[in-house]
Amino acid sequence: MAIPSALLNDLxxxxxxxxxxxxxxxxxxxxxxxxxxxxxxxxxxxxxTTEEVARIAALCAREAVPITPWGAGTSxxxxxxxxxxxxxxxxRDMNRVLAVYPEDMLCVVQPGVTREELNGWLRDTGLFFxxxxxxxxxxxxxxxxxxxxxxAVRYGTMRDNVLGLEVVLAGGRVIRTGSSAPKSSAGxxxxxxxxxxxxxxxxITELTLRLHGQPEAVSAATCAFPNMGAAVDCVIATIxxxxxxxxxxxxxxxxxxxxxxxxxxxxxxxxxxxxxxxxSPHGVAEQAERFxxxxxxxxxxxxxWARAQEDRSRLWKMRHDAYRAILAxxxxxTALVTDVCVPISALAQAVxxxxxxxxxxxxxxxxLGHVGDGNFHAILLVNPADPREKDxxxxxxxxxxxxxxxxxxxxxxxxxxxMGKLPLMAAEHGPAWAIMGHIKRALDPHDLMNPxxxxxxxxxx
Amino acid sequence: MAIPSALLNDLxxxxxxxxxxxxxxxxxxxxxxxxxxxxxxxxxxxxxTTEEVARIAALCAREAVPITPWGAGTSxxxxxxxxxxxxxxxxRDMNRVLAVYPEDMLCVVQPGVTREELNGWLRDTGLFFxxxxxxxxxxxxxxxxxxxxxxAVRYGTMRDNVLGLEVVLAGGRVIRTGSSAPKSSAGxxxxxxxxxxxxxxxxITELTLRLHGQPEAVSAATCAFPNMGAAVDCVIATIxxxxxxxxxxxxxxxxxxxxxxxxxxxxxxxxxxxxxxxxSPHGVAEQAERFxxxxxxxxxxxxxWARAQEDRSRLWKMRHDAYRAILAxxxxxTALVTDVCVPISALAQAVxxxxxxxxxxxxxxxxLGHVGDGNFHAILLVNPADPREKDxxxxxxxxxxxxxxxxxxxxxxxxxxxMGKLPLMAAEHGPAWAIMGHIKRALDPHDLMNPxxxxxxxxxx
Numbered sequence: 001m002a003i004p005s006a007l008l009n010d011l012x013x014x015x016x017x018x019x020x021x022x023x024x025x026x027x028x029x030x031x032x033x034x035x036x037x038x039x040x041x042x043x044x045x046x047x048x049t050t051e052e053v054a055r056i057a058a059l060c061a062r063e064a065v066p067i068t069p070w071g072a073g074t075s076x077x078x079x080x081x082x083x084x085x086x087x088x089x090x091x092r093d094m095n096r097v098l099a100v101y102p103e104d105m106l107c108v109v110q111p112g113v114t115r116e117e118l119n120g121w122l123r124d125t126g127l128f129f130x131x132x133x134x135x136x137x138x139x140x141x142x143x144x145x146x147x148x149x150x151x152a153v154r155y156g157t158m159r160d161n162v163l164g165l166e167v168v169l170a171g172g173r174v175i176r177t178g179s180s181a182p183k184s185s186a187g188x189x190x191x192x193x194x195x196x197x198x199x200x201x202x203x204i205t206e207l208t209l210r211l212h213g214q215p216e217a218v219s220a221a222t223c224a225f226p227n228m229g230a231a232v233d234c235v236i237a238t239i240x241x242x243x244x245x246x247x248x249x250x251x252x253x254x255x256x257x258x259x260x261x262x263x264x265x266x267x268x269x270x271x272x273x274x275x276x277x278x279x280s281p282h283g284v285a286e287q288a289e290r291f292x293x294x295x296x297x298x299x300x301x302x303x304x305w306a307r308a309q310e311d312r313s314r315l316w317k318m319r320h321d322a323y324r325a326i327l328a329x330x331x332x333x334t335a336l337v338t339d340v341c342v343p344i345s346a347l348a349q350a351v352x353x354x355x356x357x358x359x360x361x362x363x364x365x366x367x368l369g370h371v372g373d374g375n376f377h378a379i380l381l382v383n384p385a386d387p388r389e390k391d392x393x394x395x396x397x398x399x400x401x402x403x404x405x406x407x408x409x410x411x412x413x414x415x416x417x418x419m420g421k422l423p424l425m426a427a428e429h430g431p432a433w434a435i436m437g438h439i440k441r442a443l444d445p446h447d448l449m450n451p452x453x454x455x456x457x458x459x460x461x
Numbered sequence: 462m463a464i465p466s467a468l469l470n471d472l473x474x475x476x477x478x479x480x481x482x483x484x485x486x487x488x489x490x491x492x493x494x495x496x497x498x499x500x501x502x503x504x505x506x507x508x509x510t511t512e513e514v515a516r517i518a519a520l521c522a523r524e525a526v527p528i529t530p531w532g533a534g535t536s537x538x539x540x541x542x543x544x545x546x547x548x549x550x551x552x553r554d555m556n557r558v559l560a561v562y563p564e565d566m567l568c569v570v571q572p573g574v575t576r577e578e579l580n581g582w583l584r585d586t587g588l589f590f591x592x593x594x595x596x597x598x599x600x601x602x603x604x605x606x607x608x609x610x611x612x613a614v615r616y617g618t619m620r621d622n623v624l625g626l627e628v629v630l631a632g633g634r635v636i637r638t639g640s641s642a643p644k645s646s647a648g649x650x651x652x653x654x655x656x657x658x659x660x661x662x663x664x665i666t667e668l669t670l671r672l673h674g675q676p677e678a679v680s681a682a683t684c685a686f687p688n689m690g691a692a693v694d695c696v697i698a699t700i701x702x703x704x705x706x707x708x709x710x711x712x713x714x715x716x717x718x719x720x721x722x723x724x725x726x727x728x729x730x731x732x733x734x735x736x737x738x739x740x741s742p743h744g745v746a747e748q749a750e751r752f753x754x755x756x757x758x759x760x761x762x763x764x765x766w767a768r769a770q771e772d773r774s775r776l777w778k779m780r781h782d783a784y785r786a787i788l789a790x791x792x793x794x795t796a797l798v799t800d801v802c803v804p805i806s807a808l809a810q811a812v813x814x815x816x817x818x819x820x821x822x823x824x825x826x827x828x829l830g831h832v833g834d835g836n837f838h839a840i841l842l843v844n845p846a847d848p849r850e851k852d853x854x855x856x857x858x859x860x861x862x863x864x865x866x867x868x869x870x871x872x873x874x875x876x877x878x879x880m881g882k883l884p885l886m887a888a889e890h891g892p893a894w895a896i897m898g899h900i901k902r903a904l905d906p907h908d909l910m911n912p913x914x915x916x917x918x919x920x921x922x
Contacts, residue, residue, distance in 0.1 A: 101806065106804070126701070146646040148644060159644075160621065175892045176891065179866075179889070181836075182804075183875065186871045186885075187657070187890060188654060189607075189650075213703035239566070240587070290741070343642055344643070374642050410642045431635070432636040432651055435636060443896065454649070
């Protein structure tokens with residue numbers, strides 16, 4: 001679409017140079033860390049305040065122009081691509097930590113603050129924000145996609161760590177959800193509704209987040225297993241005994257090989273668990289001992305402890321670099337990153353069947369995951385010049401999602417829906433998907449907020 | 462309203478004697494553990510299956526007759542009272558535990574199962590369901606009111622422990638929300654929307670619940686403090702150090718006196734904390750020691766440990782009997798139970814100001830609460846023959862809620878909205894309350910599901 005010039009004039013009147021229609025700015029907001037390609041927005045704006053966001057929403061509503069929010073551009077399913085054009089609202093400049101309340105273990109931030117910026121800010125308070133999706137995503141984006149990552153098994157996902165929001169709705173109304181109390185039973189849980197809504201119900205302009213105490217002691221380890229089933233059974237037994245694991249990650253042998261080559265480590269080429277414990281010095285020692293005993297019961301070997309901060313940093317840097325390591329294992333390849341989550345009892349089966357399926361396809365696809373949550377990813381490495389490989393990878397990803405549903409799981413553990421998972425929503429939700437559409441229309445009747453996403457779309461003739 | 466005879470005939474055709482219009486059955490469903498009085502339903506039904514609930518909803522929609530769900534009748538704000546008449550759906554007979562999945566730490570239950578029944582069923586599995594509101598409420602009711610209680614500080618509320626639902630919507634459509642995976646980012650969080658919706662968006666007919674491992678070791682204690690502020694500061698310090706308290710309850714001296722008289726205990730007449738630790742034997746011992754040191758820093762005295770199961774049972778029975786103990790402290794009185802939740806940093810101020818306000822009113826009002834969550838209750842004891850006392854108590858309750866809002870808190874920590882808190886919803890939510898109304902109309906356009914509750918009501922001339 002072309003934006004009416006009256007709208008551009010009215011936006012420029014208060015945004016000045018923070019409104020751009022340059023080809024370069026628009027192109028920057030048409031790409032993401034994703035294989036998905038979509039059109040560019042017609043304009044990009046950089047608001048500084050909630051009031052500016054509300055004015056942008058009101059003006060766009062007047063002209064029936066779509067609005068798409070943009071955080072750090074790290075999402076993996078094309079969430080922030082302006083598939084219907086219009087105005088992309090980039091929250092880059094709304095990046096202030098507004099308040100930290102140590103006694104209440106809360107903070108209030110603008111949506112453009114990234115998780116690393118927040119944790120840098122918190123370093124001397126004794127508190128931290130635990131949700132860690134790997135990428136240095138913006139907190140607004142993490143809330144919008146209901147992100148999680150390596151620490152969710154202990155600290156939960158964004159669902160559990162967002163206590164309240166300020167949201168600009170379609171048309172420019174501003175609401176606040178939640179409170180600063182640790183819990184509430186006063187009405188519909190609007191906070192939970194906007195967390196994971198991917199901007200389709202409104203734009204998040206402020207977040208109240210739960211913080212956690214920096215652990216007094218931390219200990220981490222890698223631990224090789226004879227096979228995938230043994231590693232998963234060890235995870236199940238560990239969680240059932242109530243051991244409060246801070247992290248429990250799985251790497252398959254292909255991932256281990258890629259990490260060794262990329263990070264200079266020398267882990268045995270076997271299924272590996274990477275675990276971390278948080279607590280008091282005694283508590284961590286006891287947890288580690290108990291985990292070691294459970295792991296031994298399941299045939300673990302090659303246990304490597306990382307008690308010193310620098311050893312742990314090296315270990316988790318290796319884990320966070322796994323995506324780059326896997327990409328580097330096939331030079332020139334692009335990645336299709338899959339993301340499913342199943343009940344833990346079905347995890348070994350889901351991973352084994354996925355490995356077989358990948359092996360038969362001939363496409364490289366190392367597997368790693370947050371196994372404490374039943375969540376895993378295959379990084380499918382595709383030659384971008386070969387459309388057949390891309391089709392094969394998409395078919396593999398679809399079969400992974402279908403397999404997850406057949407096992408009682410979900411099509412998306414933590415990467416959200418975006419454009420990539422939209423075709424699978426009906427299969428997961430059945431008649432409940434239409435209810436999501438009813439809610440969307442109730443809050444955004446003219447379909448202006450990140451349109452083309454999340455809910456059933458009108459048929460195009 | 463009177464129910465059309467065609468509807469009664471069609472309901473009786475498949476419910477037989479499980480449809481009742483007797484004065485006795487109707488009167489039983491017009492009372493609750495609440496000071497709130499409302500009319501009776503016109504009929505009561507006792508479905509056995511989701512299909513029957515769906516048929517009831519479809520038939521009631523055909524005749525535009527309201528439907529109100531009924532669990533165990535233990536709610537405190539009149540949630541289940543059929544204020545517009547119609548059909549009350551009593552889930553008494555939908556009381557089966559449908560499945561337990563120990564490896565996934567999940568179970569699937571019908572809504573009429575009570576929490577004590579579920580934990581009885583689970584006893585030999587090594588697992589338990591932790592949410593404990595005191596009353597032996599039904600799990601459908603607990604989900605609908607977003608209940609919590611003494612263990613929320615460790616295990617969360619119903620928000621955190623319901624993973625999926627089956628819901629019958631207005632008109633009789635059946636949807637399923639959530640999955641059996643531990644987390645998901647696939648779409649709007651409908652599970653969270655129905656949890657706490659108090660039946661105004663649909664009737665819960667099945668719940669998938671998270672279970673937790675029965676702790677290997679448990680230790681509990683009571684601990685007296687020189688004043689309220691010291692007790693609360695001790696709580697803040699304890700939580701900030703990351704000590705994983707399983708319970709941390711506050712009793713004011715008036716509550717302690719009532720409990721001593723009722724339960725034959727002899728706790729010192731001072732502000733008391735009741736704490737409980739769950740974990741490994743070593744872990745619990747360490748936690749207890751660390752808590753003891755923190756408590757001593759804040760002037761605690763009169764520490765009494767309850768390490769043996771029978772001592773702990775006696776202690777928590779005393780706590781769970783506190784409501785009855787307080788009632789018994791003023792023979793003939795009825796109780797108005799208040800429920801607010803504030804940021805922990807504001808807790809001492811909120812409780813102190815509430816105590817002063819109650820003292821000035823002349824009405825007895827012992828205070829107790831789940832202080833780890835910032836949640837507390839005053840049990841206002843009113844002579845039912847004295848309308849002035851009832852008015853005084855209502856005014857006290859309103860001021861408590863307003864004080865909570867002024868301190869960043871909520872009007873309802875865990876008792877929900879029902880009829881009692883409806884007049885305060887606008888003050889808490891501002892413009893967001895209208896959005897709840899939009900959602901209600903999107904899912905229940907003819908206002909048939911527990912009408913007269915939760916959302917802004919049409920003005921009556």
